Amino acid sequence: MTSPLETISQPSRVADADEAVGYDELGLAARNHGMLLEAMRYDVTPLGLHYLLTHYDVPMIDPQLWRLEVGGLVERAVSLSLDDVRARPSVTHRVTMECAGNGRARLVPRPVSQPWLHEAVGTMEWTGTPLGPLLREAGLGATATDVVFTGSDHGVERGTEQDYQRGMSLDDALGDDVLLAYECNGVPLPPQHGFPLRLLVPGWYGMASVKWLRSIELVDAPFEGYQQNAYRLRQEPGERGEGLTRIAPRALVVPPGSPDFMSRRRFLAAGEHVLEGRAWSGWGEVVSVEVTTDGGPTWRAADLEPASGRYSWRRWTVPWTAEPGLHQVSARASDETGRCQPLEQPWNRGGFANTSPQRVEVLALDRS
Amino acid sequence: MTSPLETISQPSRVADADEAVGYDELGLAARNHGMLLEAMRYDVTPLGLHYLLTHYDVPMIDPQLWRLEVGGLVERAVSLSLDDVRARPSVTHRVTMECAGNGRARLVPRPVSQPWLHEAVGTMEWTGTPLGPLLREAGLGATATDVVFTGSDHGVERGTEQDYQRGMSLDDALGDDVLLAYECNGVPLPPQHGFPLRLLVPGWYGMASVKWLRSIELVDAPFEGYQQNAYRLRQEPGERGEGLTRIAPRALVVPPGSPDFMSRRRFLAAGEHVLEGRAWSGWGEVVSVEVTTDGGPTWRAADLEPASGRYSWRRWTVPWTAEPGLHQVSARASDETGRCQPLEQPWNRGGFANTSPQRVEVLALDRS
Numbered sequence: 001m002t003s004p005l006e007t008i009s010q011p012s013r014v015a016d017a018d019e020a021v022g023y024d025e026l027g028l029a030a031r032n033h034g035m036l037l038e039a040m041r042y043d044v045t046p047l048g049l050h051y052l053l054t055h056y057d058v059p060m061i062d063p064q065l066w067r068l069e070v071g072g073l074v075e076r077a078v079s080l081s082l083d084d085v086r087a088r089p090s091v092t093h094r095v096t097m098e099c100a101g102n103g104r105a106r107l108v109p110r111p112v113s114q115p116w117l118h119e120a121v122g123t124m125e126w127t128g129t130p131l132g133p134l135l136r137e138a139g140l141g142a143t144a145t146d147v148v149f150t151g152s153d154h155g156v157e158r159g160t161e162q163d164y165q166r167g168m169s170l171d172d173a174l175g176d177d178v179l180l181a182y183e184c185n186g187v188p189l190p191p192q193h194g195f196p197l198r199l200l201v202p203g204w205y206g207m208a209s210v211k212w213l214r215s216i217e218l219v220d221a222p223f224e225g226y227q228q229n230a231y232r233l234r235q236e237p238g239e240r241g242e243g244l245t246r247i248a249p250r251a252l253v254v255p256p257g258s259p260d261f262m263s264r265r266r267f268l269a270a271g272e273h274v275l276e277g278r279a280w281s282g283w284g285e286v287v288s289v290e291v292t293t294d295g296g297p298t299w300r301a302a303d304l305e306p307a308s309g310r311y312s313w314r315r316w317t318v319p320w321t322a323e324p325g326l327h328q329v330s331a332r333a334s335d336e337t338g339r340c341q342p343l344e345q346p347w348n349r350g351g352f353a354n355t356s357p358q359r360v361e362v363l364a365l366d367r368s
Numbered sequence: 369m370t371s372p373l374e375t376i377s378q379p380s381r382v383a384d385a386d387e388a389v390g391y392d393e394l395g396l397a398a399r400n401h402g403m404l405l406e407a408m409r410y411d412v413t414p415l416g417l418h419y420l421l422t423h424y425d426v427p428m429i430d431p432q433l434w435r436l437e438v439g440g441l442v443e444r445a446v447s448l449s450l451d452d453v454r455a456r457p458s459v460t461h462r463v464t465m466e467c468a469g470n471g472r473a474r475l476v477p478r479p480v481s482q483p484w485l486h487e488a489v490g491t492m493e494w495t496g497t498p499l500g501p502l503l504r505e506a507g508l509g510a511t512a513t514d515v516v517f518t519g520s521d522h523g524v525e526r527g528t529e530q531d532y533q534r535g536m537s538l539d540d541a542l543g544d545d546v547l548l549a550y551e552c553n554g555v556p557l558p559p560q561h562g563f564p565l566r567l568l569v570p571g572w573y574g575m576a577s578v579k580w581l582r583s584i585e586l587v588d589a590p591f592e593g594y595q596q597n598a599y600r601l602r603q604e605p606g607e608r609g610e611g612l613t614r615i616a617p618r619a620l621v622v623p624p625g626s627p628d629f630m631s632r633r634r635f636l637a638a639g640e641h642v643l644e645g646r647a648w649s650g651w652g653e654v655v656s657v658e659v660t661t662d663g664g665p666t667w668r669a670a671d672l673e674p675a676s677g678r679y680s681w682r683r684w685t686v687p688w689t690a691e692p693g694l695h696q697v698s699a700r701a702s703d704e705t706g707r708c709q710p711l712e713q714p715w716n717r718g719g720f721a722n723t724s725p726q727r728v729e730v731l732a733l734d735r736s
Contacts, residue, residue, distance in 0.1 A: 007694065008633035008731050020388030023485075026473060027632050029394060030485050033401030036560065038425040046558050048416035055629050057406040105394060113630065117391075117398050157629040190414050192404065261423050261525040262481065264395050265376035326375065363376050 009156045012230075012237075014349060015110040025105075025115040034119025040254045040278045043123070043308055043315070044094065047185050050122030051206075052192055053099050053114060055164055056155030059212050063196045068180070072148070072217035075139025082196045085180060088129035093177060093202055094309035096123040096280040100205035100231055100244050104351030111351035118252060118358045123278075123313055126200045128181035132174040135218070140170070144218040147173040148225070149199050152212040160226045166210050167223020168201070172245075177202045177311065180213065202311035203246050203282035205353075207231050233348045241348075247282030249339050250355045251289045251316065251331035254278075256362055270324040270364040279304075280313040281335035288334045289316040295328030295359070296343070302331065322364035330357040377524045380598075380605075382717060383478040393473075393483040402487025408622045408646045411491070411676055411683070412462065415553050418490030419574075420560055421467050421482060423532055424523030427580050431564045436548070440516070440585035443507025450564045453548060456497035461545060461570055462677035464491040464648040468573035468599055468612050472719030479719035486620060486726045489648075491681055494568045496549035500542040503586070508538070512586040515541040516593070517567050520580040528594045534578050535591020536569070540613075545570045545679065548581065570679035571614050571650035573721075575599045601716045609716075615650030617707050618723045619657045619684065619699035622646075624730055638692040638732040647672075648681040649703035656702045657684040663696030663727070664711070670699070690732035698725040 032053045039049040063082050071077040099120035104111055114120075135147075151164040172178070179200040182189060189195040194211030201208040207227060222228075234241030254276050257268025275293075279286045285307060290299040302316040316331070332341040345356035383390075400421045407417040431450050439445040467488035472479055482488075503515070519532040540546070547568040550557060557563040562579030569576040575595060590596075602609030622644050625636025643661075647654040653675060658667040670684040684699070700709040713724035 004731065004733055005628075005635060008631060008635060008729065009628040010630065020390070021394050022388070023473075024631050026389050026394070026397060026483060027485060028630070029397035030402045030473075030483070030487055031404055031632075033420075034398045036399055036422065036426055038428075039559070041428050042559075046560070048420075048558050049560055052401075052416070054404065056627050057623070058404055060406075060409050105391075105398075115394060115398070117395060119398055155626045155629060156635060190416050191407070191410075192414070192416055255425070258523045258529075259424050260373075260377040261523055262378065262396070263376060263392050264399075267373060267376060267524060361376065363372065365372055 003159060005156050005161060006159050009159045012158050013112050015112050017109055021105070021115055022112070025112060028114045032114055034116060035122045037119055037252065037255055040252060044185060045122040045124055047187070047190065050124055051099060051120040053120065053206065054153070054192065055157065056153045058191050059152045060191065061152060061196060061212060066196050068197060068213060069215045070134065070138050072219050073141030073144035074218050075141065078138050082182065085129060085197060086182060088134070090127055090129055091179065092125050092127040093179065094123060094125050094312040095200065095202045096121065096311060096313040097206050097209065098247050100207050100352045101350070103354030103356060106356070107345065107347055107351050107354060111349055113351060124184045125186065126179060126181040127183035128179040128200060131178045131180055134180070135174065141218055143220040145170055146219050146222050148217045148219055148223045149210040149213060150215040151210045152214050157226060162226050164210060164227060165225045166208055166227050167225065168208065170218065205244050205247055207244065230350070231352065232350065233352055235349060237349065244352055247280065248353050248355050249279070249281035249283070249286060249333040249335045249341050251279035251333035251341065252277050252358055253329055253331050253360050255360050256329070266360060266362040267365055268322065268362065269367040270322050273320045273322055274317050275320050275329065276315065276317045277331050278313040279316055279331070279333035281333065281339060283339055284336040286314050286333050287336050289331055291318045291329070291331045293320055293327045293329050296330070322362070324364050324366040327362045327364060329360040329362055332357050371527060373524050373529060374527050377527045380526050381480050383480050385477055389473070389483055390480070393480060396482045400482055402484060403490045405487055405620065405623055408620060412553060413490040413492055415555070415558065418492055419467060419488040421488065421574065422521070422560065423525065424521045426559050427520045428559065429520060429564060429580060434564055436565060436581060437583045438502065438506050440587055441509030441512035442586050443509065446506050450550065453497060453565060454550060456502070458495055458497055459547065460493050460495040461547065462491060462493050462680040463568065463570045464489065464679060464681040465574050465577065466615050468575050468720045469718070471722030471724060474724070475713065475715055475719050475722060479717055481719060492552045493554065494547060494549040495551035496547040496568065499546045499548055502548070503542065509586055511588040513538055514587050514590050516585045516587055516591045517578040517581060518583040519578045520582050525594060530594050532578060532595060533591070533593045534576055534595050535593065536576065538586065573612050573615055575612065598718070599720065600718065601720055603717060605717065612720055615648065616721050616723050617647070617649035617651070617654060617701040617703045617709050619647035619701035619709065620645050620726055621697055621699050621728050623728050624697065634728060634730040635733055636690065636730065637735040638690050641688045641690055642685050643688050643697065644683065644685045645699050646681040647684055647699070647701035649701065649707060651707055652704040654682050654701050655704050657699055659686045659697070659699045661688055661695045661697050664698070690730070692732050692734040695730045695732060697728040697730055700725050
């Protein structure tokens with residue numbers, strides 16, 4: 001039996017070997033947006049420049065009517081207004097967030113979905129109340145092992161109608177830094193970032209940080225809903241695969257000099273420059289960034305500035321004497337857990353956790 | 369003689385008949401962003417949802433060092449700090465702005481540039497000081513006929529290295545509503561909207577509203593710079609063509625119901641609904657919006673709400689009884705000057721002033 005929704009919603013697929021970007025992918029690219037890479041010059045990404053991925057539509061929520069329901073395997077179900085949430089103890093974390101599908105558009109073959117190149121990242125200051133104490137106050141049921149978070153955004157995806165939902169182990173949900181966030185960069189969440197309240201899971205890919213949060217439910221088994229199944233690393237459709245959690249280490253270069261409008265290739269005057277960029281990892285502190293200006297044979301260690309927060313990117317710099325001609329600039333990061341950014345990206349069907357180095361073409365001009 | 373910049377910057381071109389969207393176009397789509405169409409539910413587009421097109425990079429400007437220079441054919445050249453500008457009389461205008469290239473990606477053949485579908489629009493409240501009085505205080509030179517506005521954004525475009533510059537006749541620049549804007553939606557301009565100061569020309573396509581403004585120069589002939597030449601309606605490359613100025617009338621539909629993630633096609637329960645959207649024109653008040661739900665044969669007049677400003681879009685609604693099945697929803701506008709939104713879009717090489725109706729596919733489901 002087929003659902004009528006299958007007339008508008010198709011299964012996930014991988015593009016044919018020579019299949020160009022389609023209008024469905026372009027439609028997602030026009031809607032969702034990456035961070036302008038030059039905005040990596042800011043420690044904190046200004047509002048409107050942070051990447052944004054919305055699976056369905058941004059819901060318009062009346063904060064007076066909105067409630068957060070906490071239920072399931074708790075001793076006392078709780079229903080909170082926005083004022084109730086804001087009256088609780090608050091903390092602010094500076095967090096680098098990245099979309100799990102960042103870099104997907106350059107994979108061969110290309111998973112057909114939001115076609116990110118390199119820009120699905122950003123760092124904002126998120127203010128909210130820690131989740132753990134709220135769950136403990138509600139009373140953790142003896143059999144509770146997992147938590148399901150439900151947003152108000154509704155749609156169909158690969159044939160499955162749903163509100164956006166994600167699960168997490170109770171242990172992870174009780175982690176020190178997991179927040180119910182109602183502000184970013186010092187202002188109430190804008191609609192597109194989850195107004196009035198979102199989950200914020202520092203260090204994890206963005207899919208975990210459920211926006212427009214309306215319900216938290218404690219359950220006694222791992223959540224097996226659509227999004228839990230979608231965000232997995234697999235080679236074949238039928239495979240179980242490994243679920244995505246924390247952000248793999250990655251470095252990006254602030255494109256140096258000035259751009260060409262159409263190609264985004266760069267130019268600058270030959271001579272002394274300082275290359276800069278950012279590097280991050282959700283697994284631990286970034287301890288090394290290497291930079292090449294010759295497209296790979298030669299790598300040099302960059303200088304790392306201190307991180308401005310446990311979950312915030314680190315700025316790096318490296319001096320560069322640019323000889324006249326065309327150069328190819330890339331950077332790669334490794335973290336304190338020994339995880340490194342690979343030069344060649346292992347492929348997976350969802351196009352997730354792609355960290356293949358950005359390649360910036362820079363033309364140095366003799367302007368003496 | 370060729371410039372070395374030609375190795376990174378190619379002439380403008382039109383795609384081959386069957387040429388798919390390329391990675392250069394995708395790169396622009398990932399960087400620049402449209403308005404999420406559901407954000408048309410807001411009278412004023414929340415910060416971060418307004419469309420954004422940046423030709424080069426967003427420059428990082430120190431407001432303490434920044435000056436606005438007013439010179440050329442004036443009696444007294446003027447140099448203003450940001451505090452000087454902010455100390456002048458201020459006004460706030462609610463303005464609908466649209467990119468001249470909105471809709472370009474669906475043209476056949478497709479001009480290869482920023483590949484907008486329908487979403488390069490937004491309405492914000494811009495606060496600043498009127499330009500006219502400032503120019504008059506500087507003293508209009510007897511021979512001054514035109515004004516050149518220069519931004520701080522620098523790059524190369526189709527082989528021409530430049531700071532972004534646009535000209536305008538002195539008559540137009542002295543128009544009542546032309547602003548030097550330093551705030552939008554009540555906050556200082558974010559970097560991406562022109563911090564610390566931009567020109568704002570209500571009713572005109574966005575290319576006129578020079579961001580990161582640093583210089584205003586009165587001259588005695590129409591400006592013939594790169595951008596003045598680029599934003600023209602032409603069929604052939606060599607043609608002079610007509611320069612773009614005001615925004616052609618256009619209506620857009622808030623996509624009803626809920627979306628499919630990938631295709632953005634919609635679904636809702638069959639039955640009674642209210643379709644809504646926005647309509648605008650830079651030439652005069654929108655006086656009529658017609659809506660079809662059957663892909664064209666039948667059009668009905670929508671109800672128009674009063675405009676909330678001379679340059680702001682009007683909200684429209686129309687009741688709709690959706691029978692089960694697939695529907696195609698479109699809207700079209702006409703304004704008080706008699707300008708109408710054509711059903712078939714006349715083609716031009718730049719892909720400008722495209723107003724062909726958006727087509728929203730909506731599946732109504734029998735859920736009784």
